Amino acid sequence: MQPKRLQQDVQTKWNSTQYMIESLIAQKRTLSAYTAEYDLPATLTANQLGLLEKASTVLVPFEEMTREETASSASVADVIPIVCVLKHVLSQENEADQAIKMIDLMKSTLLDAVNRCFNDVESEPLYSVATLLDPHYKDRYFTNADTLRLGKESLMAEVGKMEEVLKTTSETTASEPADKTPRMEALGTSTSSLGSIFDEILEESQVLPVPKITTSAQIQVETYLSEANIPRSDNPLLYWKVNQPRLSSLAAMATKFICAPCTSVESERLFSTASNVVDERSRLTSETTEILIFLKKNLPLMVM
Structure with missing residues (x-):
């Protein structure tokens, strides 16, 4: 099997808990085999995994x-x-x-x-x-x-x-x-x-x-x-x-x-776009930066 890291939740992002549960459920067979082979002291029971699947469905x-x-x-x-x-x-x-x-x-x-x-x-x-x-x-x-x-x-x-x-x-x-x-x-x-x-x-x-x-x-x-x-x-x-x-x-x-x-998510993404445009481009003028950011955010709307 291809190596895959389990997701970890982030306290400030509620949906990361959903992704964590989904990744755990997707790898439950692998985890069960691993815990059985190495006789780990703590593992999720079948009832607990079933409860996680139900909780994931609700979320x-x-x-x-x-x-x-x-x-x-x-x-x-x-x-x-x-x-x-x-x-x-x-x-x-x-x-x-x-x-x-x-x-x-x-x-x-x-x-x-x-x-x-x-x-x-x-x-x-x-x-x-x-x-x-x-x-x-x-x-x-x-x-x-x-x-x-x-x-x-x-x-x-x-x-x-x-x-x-x-x-x-x-x-x-x-x-x-x-x-x-x-x-x-x-x-x-x-x-x-x-x-x-x-x-x-x-x-x-x-x-x-x-x-x-x-x-x-x-x-x-x-x-x-x-x-x-x-x-x-x-x-x-x-x-x-x-x-x-x-x-x-x-x-x-x-x-x-x-x-x-x-x-406000899209407006917050705009700040990330500005950071990506300016990153490692120390010689950009403010006018050029503004034009690049405008094209980055609005060009997809113009070519629809």
């Missing part, structure tokens, strides 16, 4: 969501749907997990922590409006009817302000039925095992009846929300580029909200 959704939320393309619009998916996964009853009290307690503790940490996320206009403007999610992933109503009111208010700035949207063009929406360019095939959970929540969510609408802003919002969601692999910004002529105010709002990142 997998958190690890996947962490990777998605720290990606360069992650948006503030992803927060509410991801919290909804985590709650859904942790709330699912599993007879195998319930039979192991420690795993059942682990899931309930994590669910309480998610509820406590993200209790007010749907009430924040930044998150709610961004989620409503993302054609992946719209109003399908809100868990509270009151926060959804407040989010729609905030969206209406923002669109009304945008209409005053643009002065180009009319009720006639906004209320016209949409033509067949072309398929957007894919962002890439997702390897997440939670894709089915997103689809399941989307199918379970009920489309509320459309209220009586009187303003151009309401017409645009209700027309947009009544249409089918796009697949998660499609690019939301390309969707708004295609639909900008008929939903001009919403498209302008989408470019304002969806571009906001949901974490």
Whole structure:
């Protein structure tokens, strides 16, 4: 067998514990053979390894969501749907997990922590409006009817302000039925095992009846929300580029909200990029350094 080092966890990075457990499980046969051959005094029992496998399964959704939320393309619009998916996964009853009290307690503790940490996320206009403007999610992933109503009111208010700035949207063009929406360019095939959970929540969510609408802003919002969601692999910004002529105010709002990142990870990576560019290049001027950093971070966006 090829030599392989076991992962060690890092106290400041929770997902390193998940990687440590995974590496230990992957090498359990090798470790069992080694401990048996050399008669080591301390080793993991079969029950302990089984418990680690169950714990790893519970932590997998958190690890996947962490990777998605720290990606360069992650948006503030992803927060509410991801919290909804985590709650859904942790709330699912599993007879195998319930039979192991420690795993059942682990899931309930994590669910309480998610509820406590993200209790007010749907009430924040930044998150709610961004989620409503993302054609992946719209109003399908809100868990509270009151926060959804407040989010729609905030969206209406923002669109009304945008209409005053643009002065180009009319009720006639906004209320016209949409033509067949072309398929957007894919962002890439997702390897997440939670894709089915997103689809399941989307199918379970009920489309509320459309209220009586009187303003151009309401017409645009209700027309947009009544249409089918796009697949998660499609690019939301390309969707708004295609639909900008008929939903001009919403498209302008989408470019304002969806571009906001949901974490500070990408900005922290920028400092690492600067360090890598300047490292061992002591003769670089500040102007050249700035240009190189700009190209490094933005060239992939220009050649898409």
